[in-house]
Amino acid sequence: MLNLASLCFPDREKSCFFCCPPIRDPEADPLDDIATRRAALRRNRRELEQNLASPREIPGDSCWGLGFLDDQEKQAGCLLHPLQNHGRDLRHLTGYQFKCANALCREAQVFSGLQENEKEFCLNLCRGMNSFTYSSRSNPLMQLLAWEEKMVGLIAGKHPAGLNRNDFTNAYGFLWRDLDFRLDGYLAVEIATRRDPDFLRERLTLYSGFRQNIIAKLKDLGADLAASSDSQCPSHCLAIPLSLSRLLKFGAGLWKLPLDSDTTILSLVNSEIDQFLKYT
Numbered sequence: 001m002l003n004l005a006s007l008c009f010p011d012r013e014k015s016c017f018f019c020c021p022p023i024r025d026p027e028a029d030p031l032d033d034i035a036t037r038r039a040a041l042r043r044n045r046r047e048l049e050q051n052l053a054s055p056r057e058i059p060g061d062s063c064w065g066l067g068f069l070d071d072q073e074k075q076a077g078c079l080l081h082p083l084q085n086h087g088r089d090l091r092h093l094t095g096y097q098f099k100c101a102n103a104l105c106r107e108a109q110v111f112s113g114l115q116e117n118e119k120e121f122c123l124n125l126c127r128g129m130n131s132f133t134y135s136s137r138s139n140p141l142m143q144l145l146a147w148e149e150k151m152v153g154l155i156a157g158k159h160p161a162g163l164n165r166n167d168f169t170n171a172y173g174f175l176w177r178d179l180d181f182r183l184d185g186y187l188a189v190e191i192a193t194r195r196d197p198d199f200l201r202e203r204l205t206l207y208s209g210f211r212q213n214i215i216a217k218l219k220d221l222g223a224d225l226a227a228s229s230d231s232q233c234p235s236h237c238l239a240i241p242l243s244l245s246r247l248l249k250f251g252a253g254l255w256k257l258p259l260d261s262d263t264t265i266l267s268l269v270n271s272e273i274d275q276f277l278k279y280t
C-alpha cells in the first residue's frame with residue numbers, strides 16, 4: 001500500500017482516485033454508480049497480469065490500470081504507478097503516461113501549500129470516509145480547498161482543536177451552497193480576512209446584494225476602460241489576484257481588459273469592500 005502524506009493518499013484507510021483517467025468527463029464523480037466502479041476496481045486488481053500481457057489504450061471513461069491497491073479494498077489508485085512496480089513506470093501502456101504523470105488537481109496544490117496544522121484540520125474532516133466519499137468532489141474538504149489557502153487558513157485558525165465534519169459543514173457549508181469560489185473567491189476572502197468567516201455567513205443576503213452591485217460597477221468600468229484603449233490583454237494577465245480576475249471573467253463577463261487597468265480595478269473593488277464593511 002502507498003503511504004504518502006498528501007491529499008491523494010492521506011492515510012492507509014483511503015485514497016483519492018478522482019482524476020483517473022485524466023481524459024475523463026470532468027463532471028463524472030466517484031459517487032456515481034459506486035457498485036459498477038467498485039466492481040471495476042476489484043476486477044482491474046485481479047486481472048492486472050492479463051492486462052499487462054495485452055495492454056491497450058484507455059477510453060475516456062475508465063482505465064484498466066485503476067484498481068484497489070490492497071486486499072482489504074481500502075485504497076484505490078494506479079496499479080501501473082512506479083511506486084507499485086518497484087520503480088518501473090508502466091503508465092505508458094495506457095497511452096496517456098504524460099497526462100497521468102502530470103495530473104495534479106488544484107485542490108492537491110492548495111493542500112500542499114498549507115501549514116501542517118491546517119493540513120491536520122483538513123484531514124480531520126475526512127475521518128471515517130472511504131475512498132469513494134473521499135474522492136468525490138462533494139467531499140466537504142474538496143469544497144473547502146477550492147477556496148484556496150487563505151480561506152482554509154482563516155477557518156483552521158479559528159478552530160485550533162479541529163472540527164468534526166458535521167459541525168464544519170453546518171458552519172461553513174455556505175461556502176459552496178450559497179457562494180461560488182469562482183465568483184466570490186476575492187470578495188469573500190477579503191471580507192473574511194478583514195473580519196471573520198462567520199461575519200460573512202451571518203450577512204449572506206447583504207453580501208449577495210453587494211456582489212451584484214460590484215459586478216454592475218465592474219461592467220460599467222470595463223466598458224469605459226475598453227473605450228479608452230486599443231490594446232487589451234486577457235483579464236488573468238493583469239497584475240491583480242487570480243481570484244479577482246475570475247470575478248471579472250465569470251461575474252462581469254470581462255475576459256479582456258487594457259493592460260494598465262489593474263490599479264483602477266483594484267482601487268474600485270477595494271474601496272467598495274471598505275464601504276461594505278463600514279456600513280454593515
Ligand code: SF4
Nearest residue numbers: 008016018019104105
Ligand atoms: S484528484 Fe487531486 S487529490 Fe485526487 S488523486 Fe488526483 S491529484 Fe490527487
Ligand code: SF4
Nearest residue numbers: 020021063066078100
Ligand atoms: S494509467 Fe494510472 S494514472 Fe493513468 S489513468 Fe490509469 S490508473 Fe490513472
